Amino acid sequence: xxxxxxxxxxxxxxxxxxxxxxxxxxxxxxxxxxxxxxxxxxxxxxxxxxxxxxxxxxxxxxxxxxxxxxxxxxxxxxxxxxxxxxxxxxxxxxxxxxxxxxxxxxxxxxxxxxxxxxxxxxxxxxxxxxxxxxxxxxxxxxxxxxxxxxxxxxxxxxxxxxxxxxxxxxxxxxxxxxxxxxxxxxxxxxxxxxxxxxxxxxxxxxxxxxxxxxxxxxxxxxxxxxx
Amino acid sequence: xxxxxxxxxxxxxxxxxxxxxxxxxxxxxxxxxxxxxxxxxxxxxxxxxxxxxxxxxxxxxxxxxxxxxxxxxxxxxxxxxxxxxxxxxxxxxxxxxxxxxxxxxxxxxxxxxxxxxxxxxxxxxxxxxxxxxxxxxxxxxxxxxxxxxxxxxxxxxxxxxxxxxxxxxxxxxxxxxxxxxxxxxxxxxxxxxxxxxxxxxxxxxxxxxxxxxxxxxxxxxxxxxxxxxxxxxxxxxxxxxxxxxxxxxxxxxxxxxxxxxxx
Amino acid sequence: xxxxxxxxxxxxxxxxxxxxxxxxxxxxxxxxxxxxxxxxxxxxxxxxxxxxxxxxxxxxxxxxxxxxxxxxxxxxxxxxxxxxxxxxxxxxxxxxxxxxxxxxxxxxxxxxxxxxxxxxxxxxxxxxxxxxxxxxxxxxxxxxxxxxxxxxxxxxxxxxxxxxxxxxxxxxxxxxxxxxxxxxxxxxxxxxxxxxxxxxxxxxxxxxxxxxxxxxx
Numbered sequence: 001x002x003x004x005x006x007x008x009x010x011x012x013x014x015x016x017x018x019x020x021x022x023x024x025x026x027x028x029x030x031x032x033x034x035x036x037x038x039x040x041x042x043x044x045x046x047x048x049x050x051x052x053x054x055x056x057x058x059x060x061x062x063x064x065x066x067x068x069x070x071x072x073x074x075x076x077x078x079x080x081x082x083x084x085x086x087x088x089x090x091x092x093x094x095x096x097x098x099x100x101x102x103x104x105x106x107x108x109x110x111x112x113x114x115x116x117x118x119x120x121x122x123x124x125x126x127x128x129x130x131x132x133x134x135x136x137x138x139x140x141x142x143x144x145x146x147x148x149x150x151x152x153x154x155x156x157x158x159x160x161x162x163x164x165x166x167x168x169x170x171x172x173x174x175x176x177x178x179x180x181x182x183x184x185x186x187x188x189x190x191x192x193x194x195x196x197x198x199x200x201x202x203x204x205x206x207x208x209x210x211x212x213x214x215x216x217x218x219x220x221x222x223x224x225x226x227x
Numbered sequence: 228x229x230x231x232x233x234x235x236x237x238x239x240x241x242x243x244x245x246x247x248x249x250x251x252x253x254x255x256x257x258x259x260x261x262x263x264x265x266x267x268x269x270x271x272x273x274x275x276x277x278x279x280x281x282x283x284x285x286x287x288x289x290x291x292x293x294x295x296x297x298x299x300x301x302x303x304x305x306x307x308x309x310x311x312x313x314x315x316x317x318x319x320x321x322x323x324x325x326x327x328x329x330x331x332x333x334x335x336x337x338x339x340x341x342x343x344x345x346x347x348x349x350x351x352x353x354x355x356x357x358x359x360x361x362x363x364x365x366x367x368x369x370x371x372x373x374x375x376x377x378x379x380x381x382x383x384x385x386x387x388x389x390x391x392x393x394x395x396x397x398x399x400x401x402x403x404x405x406x407x408x409x410x411x412x413x414x415x416x417x418x419x420x421x422x423x424x425x426x427x428x429x430x431x432x433x434x435x436x437x438x439x440x441x442x443x444x445x446x447x448x449x450x451x452x453x454x455x456x457x458x459x460x461x462x463x464x465x466x467x468x469x470x471x472x473x474x475x476x477x478x479x480x481x482x483x484x485x486x487x488x489x490x
Numbered sequence: 491x492x493x494x495x496x497x498x499x500x501x502x503x504x505x506x507x508x509x510x511x512x513x514x515x516x517x518x519x520x521x522x523x524x525x526x527x528x529x530x531x532x533x534x535x536x537x538x539x540x541x542x543x544x545x546x547x548x549x550x551x552x553x554x555x556x557x558x559x560x561x562x563x564x565x566x567x568x569x570x571x572x573x574x575x576x577x578x579x580x581x582x583x584x585x586x587x588x589x590x591x592x593x594x595x596x597x598x599x600x601x602x603x604x605x606x607x608x609x610x611x612x613x614x615x616x617x618x619x620x621x622x623x624x625x626x627x628x629x630x631x632x633x634x635x636x637x638x639x640x641x642x643x644x645x646x647x648x649x650x651x652x653x654x655x656x657x658x659x660x661x662x663x664x665x666x667x668x669x670x671x672x673x674x675x676x677x678x679x680x681x682x683x684x685x686x687x688x689x690x691x692x693x694x695x696x697x698x699x700x701x702x703x704x705x706x707x
Contacts, residue, residue: 062689062692063681063685065642065692066646066685067684067688068649068684070650070660071680071681074660078674079673079678081673082673156551160553160554161553163555164553164650167653174553174556188560188563188564191560195556195557195560198553198556199551199552202551299612301611327611327612327614330612331612334605334609338608340606340609340610351623351624352614352615356615356619401613404614
């Protein structure tokens, strides 16, 4: 019961923590951007593609959403190796996170697409816009704007879940923590510090998304009203 | 500002239809209420005696619904005093639950509990608040339901009832608490004309039985026929008061314009 | 070297039972704790509300993996040694689930229209009676689909319990892989087990949601 906390022992490792923080941010940013693209394309395919595409996307989303990220990471990391390709842990980590978050993004964006009124599509069609133009100019922006809060939450969860990639020794904050605690034997203190760093990161990510939203959703910024 | 500097001056000396024997059931004195910068009540004074039926009329935004909500302590006031059935509403120490045992309120949007049947909606408060047994409460529920002509709908859920029926159940739910005062907040505004009639009928019967009532309403014909006191509110003030006959002979240009629009 | 066979599938099936057991512990524990936090979150007392907000923010802003490490090393720090892995894992997942369920349920409670509170208040019901007789029965209906949906998250996240030494489905897969190294076959099989547990729950959650939307119209 008389445990002496010793956070001072961790002080020499601060550059490592900062580095880990930076790696986690990079990893999540990459997975977020790629996952958003994959997920949005899938959502469009699901809504408007030929039957085979619709079916394939539905299967992809169901499989990913009903299996753990950890198992997905193992499958990507070890599975690709058995296929004969050699990829590093970091590449596997990004790939697995993209595959994972792409499925969730697809579901969220799909809800957004469904919220766009049919009359909008008809109007665009009557103006002579092509399907691609219609999606790009008329559908996607309001759809994403409506589900932006859900996407933000999903990508904060993704950032936190990136800690799981430490299980295949990808380089990020949790992996750094594992190393530091085995060096210092101050395990409890190490994970308290890292927990706080993740908490900080989750606020940073939220603020970043808020700023991006301000930049992208001009109408909302000017009028302050929801679509 | 209108030509009438002090609007309460337009109040008439007509004696109300029902005798005003006892002390007032409701007394508002110089009540002020703002939502932020928006002044909603600007010195409202009003007395309602036992057995009286007071109808508050006026444009939307005139403060009439807010006045009603203040009487039941659903809104807090910034200045003035309100006494209701012996409760000092303006007092921060007000015992709200004791107040609500004496005052029933019916809302424009019915606000029945969707997960309970008509009967269960009515039984809830008597069992929870008055400690009645289930059997007593059920008997009471049947009684008040037949009072509003809906005895056969006891087992129905709100969504199975028409708007008019839901509103009558809401009235029955309030009656089951045996209130000394009933408040009605635009209770027919959400209803089709043909459903309005059945609700007004119930209210008219209540009035005839001697219930003290205050109603905010757009039904001019009803106000003229049933109310012993008609209160015209304008810009957060009591602009003109009188009997139903006041509506045939308005004293202020505002009330004249209001009635002109309404008819 | 032995290859992947029926014996391994059987081993995985037993491990799947542990996954179910751990999920049940986390759901019951997290549900009780989360309900209490949700009530605090909507209480009239500002201090209680703030405490609930801070708790939810911390739990939702920390990776479950870190939470599990903290419990694992934390119990040693306060003087307990040899705590069974299932207790450590159960405690970690309980805290995790409580933070998310509290927020889900807060949303459901607050989605009951304010006029329902008002109507209940005007019938002289006490705050507790308003909550238990009027608000919660309605919130419960709204809460069922997302709660079942979150159950899927719990089942999947039990896969992280291996870091505190608990052998469940994912860890069992890792153990088999360490001995025979056929990662693709093994982890596909593990994934199939998880899918078999989670997919019915997902489907159920969706159908509950559809029913709810129809009834609300």
